[in-house]
Amino acid sequence: MKAIFYEEHGSTDVLQYDDFDDPEIGPEEVLVDIKAGGLNHLDVWTRKGMPSPEELPHIPGSDGAGVVSEVGERVTQFEAGDRVVVEPGLYCGECEFCRKGEESLCVDYKMLGEHVRGVHSELAAVPETNLIELPEHVDFVTAASAPLVFQTSWRMLMTRAEIQQSDSVLVLGASGGVGHACVQIAANEGCEVFATASSEEKLAHAEECGADHLINYEEEDFDEAIKELTDGRGVDVVVDHIGEATWDNSLSAAARGGTIVTCGATSGISPETNIPTVFWKQLDILGSTMGTPGEVDEVMTKVFDGTFEPHVREVLPMSEIARGHEMLESREGFGSVVVVPDSDYDPGEYE
Numbered sequence: 001m002k003a004i005f006y007e008e009h010g011s012t013d014v015l016q017y018d019d020f021d022d023p024e025i026g027p028e029e030v031l032v033d034i035k036a037g038g039l040n041h042l043d044v045w046t047r048k049g050m051p052s053p054e055e056l057p058h059i060p061g062s063d064g065a066g067v068v069s070e071v072g073e074r075v076t077q078f079e080a081g082d083r084v085v086v087e088p089g090l091y092c093g094e095c096e097f098c099r100k101g102e103e104s105l106c107v108d109y110k111m112l113g114e115h116v117r118g119v120h121s122e123l124a125a126v127p128e129t130n131l132i133e134l135p136e137h138v139d140f141v142t143a144a145s146a147p148l149v150f151q152t153s154w155r156m157l158m159t160r161a162e163i164q165q166s167d168s169v170l171v172l173g174a175s176g177g178v179g180h181a182c183v184q185i186a187a188n189e190g191c192e193v194f195a196t197a198s199s200e201e202k203l204a205h206a207e208e209c210g211a212d213h214l215i216n217y218e219e220e221d222f223d224e225a226i227k228e229l230t231d232g233r234g235v236d237v238v239v240d241h242i243g244e245a246t247w248d249n250s251l252s253a254a255a256r257g258g259t260i261v262t263c264g265a266t267s268g269i270s271p272e273t274n275i276p277t278v279f280w281k282q283l284d285i286l287g288s289t290m291g292t293p294g295e296v297d298e299v300m301t302k303v304f305d306g307t308f309e310p311h312v313r314e315v316l317p318m319s320e321i322a323r324g325h326e327m328l329e330s331r332e333g334f335g336s337v338v339v340v341p342d343s344d345y346d347p348g349e350y351e
Contacts, residue, residue: 003059003318004060035140037318066084084133085132088112147300152288153299154299163189168255169236180209185308187212195207195215209309213229223249234256239262259284261288
């Protein structure tokens with residue numbers, strides 16, 4: 001098969017698209033003919049070695065969709081020809097957290113494309129438990145762009161922050177994968193949504209996703225803008241997946257008794273924290289990672305029925321994977337980047 005892979009960590013120069021051994025499936029695994037794979041910032045970090053996967057060469061890619069080609073002898077839910085979408089979270093099913101239904105807290109939690117080989121290849125061996133049936137009316141590109149960002153956003157807002165209709169929610173980086181998913185989820189719950197982005201074009205995209213108030217962080221400090229828009233009160237919930245560059249401003253933008261929820265730190269992992277701000281305003285700071293199988297099913301159902309719409313900025317052949325990584329790193333455009341095996345890529349289909 002052809003696959004995207006790298007043999008060492010580094011810049012986009014290490015990315016290759018070439019022949020790779022076909023995967024062998026175990027008794028509880030499914031061989032998927034991948035039709036589309038979604039890119040995430042996680043792919044960039046892993047390429048750089050933060051963290052390093054368990055073995056090299058490494059095939060990246062946490063998100064994918066395709067058609068079942070072969071099933072293991074113990075597989076009962078799928079058969080050859082089924083359309084499926086990949087859910088990337090791997091868990092042991094036996095630890096105290098898994099037994100409580102909190103699989104994303106598993107003591108041995110791993111992810112396809114991060115810790116083990118992923119799905120940016122023509123074929124991928126995937127555990128049966130990591131596949132979701134893909135309805136006929138949903139195309140592979142849309143499906144491949146959704147699982148990681150929408151489950152992450154759903155758990156952050158619905159489970160961890162427990163947003164309510166009366167809440168005000170600030171979403172940083174609202175034009176990216178997690179950002180545009182969070183805007184849609186908060187808007188769907190009836191929240192007042194504030195969104196930040198770096199250009200008027202990206203802000204217009206956030207508005208289309210449901211944002212009520214738009215803040216260009218290149219032109220003003222977003223925390224000061226929030227105070228002005230809320231008469232000094234601040235917002236109930238801040239979604240900060242940016243990290244070091246925004247952390248202090250996020251604490252400032254939160255209302256007394258407010259919540260900061262985070263799933264990532266694309267600008268840096270070690271921000272300074274003004275501790276008196278945390279205790280004086282009695283802030284809740286919540287971490288969140290991925291989602292449970294139930295949360296994945298819930299949010300993907302809403303993607304499939306059109307309640308939420310994954311936005312795709314570009315569809316590229318897998319041989320142009322370096323370009324995809326560059327788009328993520330430069331924050332060019334808005335929405336997700338999706339790659340398609342060269343053998344299936346038809347440029348006219350994605351214009």
